[in-house]
Amino acid sequence: MVNWFDRLRLQLSRHDALLILSVIGLLCGFLAGMVIVLFRLLVESIQASMLPGGQVENYEALPPLVQFALPIVGGLLLGLMFVRFSKGLHVLGIARVMERLIYHQGHLSLRGLLLQFFGAAIAIITGHSVGREGPHVFLGAASGSLLGQYLSLPNNSIRILVGCGTAAGISASFDTPLAGVIFALEVVMMEYTLISFIPIMLAAVSANSLSLMMFEGERVFDLEIIQLGSLHELAFILMLGLAAGTVSAAYVQLIEFISDKSQKMSIWLRNLSAGVLVGLCALVAPQVMGIGYDTVNQILLGEIGLSLLVLLVVAKLIATAASIGLGIPGGTIGPALFIGAALGGVFAPLPSLLLDGPVSDPGVYALIGMGAVMGAALQAPLAALATVIELTHNPEIIMPGMLAIVVASLVSSEVFGKSSMFHTLLEATGLNYHTDPVMQSLRRTGAAEFMNRSFVQLDASLSRDAAKMALNQKPEWVLINGPDDELALMPSVELLRNLELQDDAEIDLLKIPATRYQMSPIRMQSTLQEALEILDNSSAEALYIEWFDEAHYWRIQGILTRAQIESAYRF
Structure with missing residues (x-):
């Protein structure tokens, strides 16, 4: 005799079980949002208690010796954690989510969730140059996957719950629910269908609502309503796009190089080496430690000089490549935004030097640079554009943002032959992420x-x-x-x-x-x-x-x- 829950599972195996999936997607978003909120509370409370002035990410105020030693301590702790508890699970973050989707029907483990939760927390707190968005995506996706496995749902439904958790992670990170939805569909699931679109939208909304309630609407970046000063500045936006594509290709190439050369090293030695390299970069530019959103805010407000901006682009690129390439369990999106903001800040003074009349605020170039480097590094132009739009709440940024993001993506992929950062990380571990319409159709059913x-x-x-x-x-x-x-x-x-x-x-x-x-x-x-x-x-x-x-x-x-x-x- 088949009970009602068995009938529900049978219905979910269909490709058009939209109403039930929508309800489960809403629940998944709330669950993922709770995990992400707990992660942020843990990280930010410890940062506030240990950093000078109780300010989150105030690594610049630490003594130079502490700036150098802190990432090394973090590397040691991470190495010990992975040696003791990982049982061979060393690849986490968004690349891991994509790998589990393509090869394992989206089944993620509780061990992976715990490793990502505490591993990313240690990495960020000890100043490694990584972002929180990758861990957020993994935590959200793992929450959705574990929910589906606990309920013994069909694997086609579990795949959609992984997408729901992905969107929840991006949405809760930036207060950008639309960007979260597009990121989940464009980057992770690589498909746009109604059966996945609506549950993922609901998950992004529920996770974002929970995040807004817990953090009282606190915005990630301090942005005013900004717009392009003159159409003549499109030439500079084009130049910024070319530079962003070049820097993005270098970003991906450096991570690929370090990851490839360090494959035979033990995990604890890789993490320790990452700590040493980040510590050395911190001695030159302590702003590269941690996520660095406080520095991004300064760049958006035009408070950092040109020479320091150039230094930050180089130092952040090296520190992040060392962290990610050597296996630190953090994200790559936050550093891409940091690098893009600093690169945009480098271009911001040019219009006032070469054009007559009103020109854009420095924040315009910094924001467009953020979108351009993110879009090119991830090969996700639509998600990057949605992020820029939602961060500004200003449609006038669309046209210049589109120009820079598309040019940067083309330069990185067509001129330098670089694929998505996540595909690169997967290929570095011997996996190939590929899909086609036939397989997509069969996975959905x-x-x-x-x-x-x-x-x-x-x-x-x-x-x-x-x-x-x-x-x-x-x-x-x-x-x-x-x-x-x-x-x-x-x-x-x-x-x-x-x-x-x-x-x-x-x-x-x-x-x-x-x-x-x-x-x-x-x-x-x-x-x-x-x-x-x-x-x-x-x-x-x-x-x-x-x-x-x-x-x-x-x-x-x-x-x-x-x-x-x-x-x-x-x-």
Whole structure:
């Protein structure tokens, strides 16, 4: 007997279970928001208690020796943590989420969540040059994945919950729910469909609402309503886009180089080396320590001189590449925004030197630089543009922002041949993130939606009367219980033909002339992609879909053949 929750799971295996997924997406966003809020409270409370003046990220006020030593201590702590608790799980952040989506149907572990939570907290608190957005995305995605696994939801639904958690992470980080939705669809899931769009939107809204309530609407950046001073400045915006694309390519290349060269080092030595390199950068420019949003705010307000801005671009790039390339469990988006703001600040004085009339505030160039470097480094121009728009709440920034972001993305990808930062990190660990329309379609649909439930299960040896009685149910298939608990599949018409041609009192279904298919099991939570992979990688010619109920009673729910999978894609 199938209870209501089993029926709910069956419905969720469909590609169009929008209403139920929307409700679960809303719940997922709230759960992810709570985890992210706890993370921020932990990090910021410790920073406020240990840094001078009780100011979060006030690393510049620390003595030089402490600035040098703090990242080294963090590297040691992280190395010890990973050696003791990771059990080989060293890749975290957004790249890990993407890897689990493409290869493991979005299944993330509680161990990964805890490693990311405490690992990123240690990294940020001890001044490593990493962002919080990557950890937020991982924590949100892991929350959604664990919720789906706890409820034994189909894997196609778990994938959407991972997207919901991703959007929740970006939304709660910047107060940018739209950018969170676009980031989840453009970067992580790489698909735009109604069935995923609406639940992800609801998750972004619920996580953002919780974050706003907990932090009382506190904005990440101090921004006024800003706009371009003159259309003549588009030439400088174009130049900024070219420079941002070049810097982004260097950012990705340096991370790729360090990651590749350090693969054979032990994890504790890699983390310790990252601490030493960040400590050395901090002696030259202590502003690179931590997330650095306090420095970004100063750049947006035009409070930092040109020579220091150039130094910050170089130092932040080196410190972040060292941190990420050597395995520190932090994010790359925050540093990209920092580098972009500093680069934009370098270009900000040029219009006033070369043009007559009113020109833009320095914050315009800093903000556009943030979007350009983010869009180029992540190869996510739409998400970067949405971030810029939501940060300013000003549509007039769209046109210059689009120009810089598109130019920067083209320079990085087409001139320098660089792919997304996250794809680069995956390839550095020997994984390749690829997708195509067929696989996307099959991942979105549960195997249970297209299974054939018109079958009877019979022992291999049975009487003629028992066979007739079974065929009276008009099944399409006969599932044969073979020796050693092996199962075989036979079209029911084959048994009917044998009954008409033969009059034996006893029938052996494994010996009569008939077409029989080898069978392999698949869990009912699986997607059609998983079903196709089993058929491609085994000698099985058909699958039986099994289900364990709350009493752990095993049942066969249906039959799935290759022809059904192909018809599902055409559908």
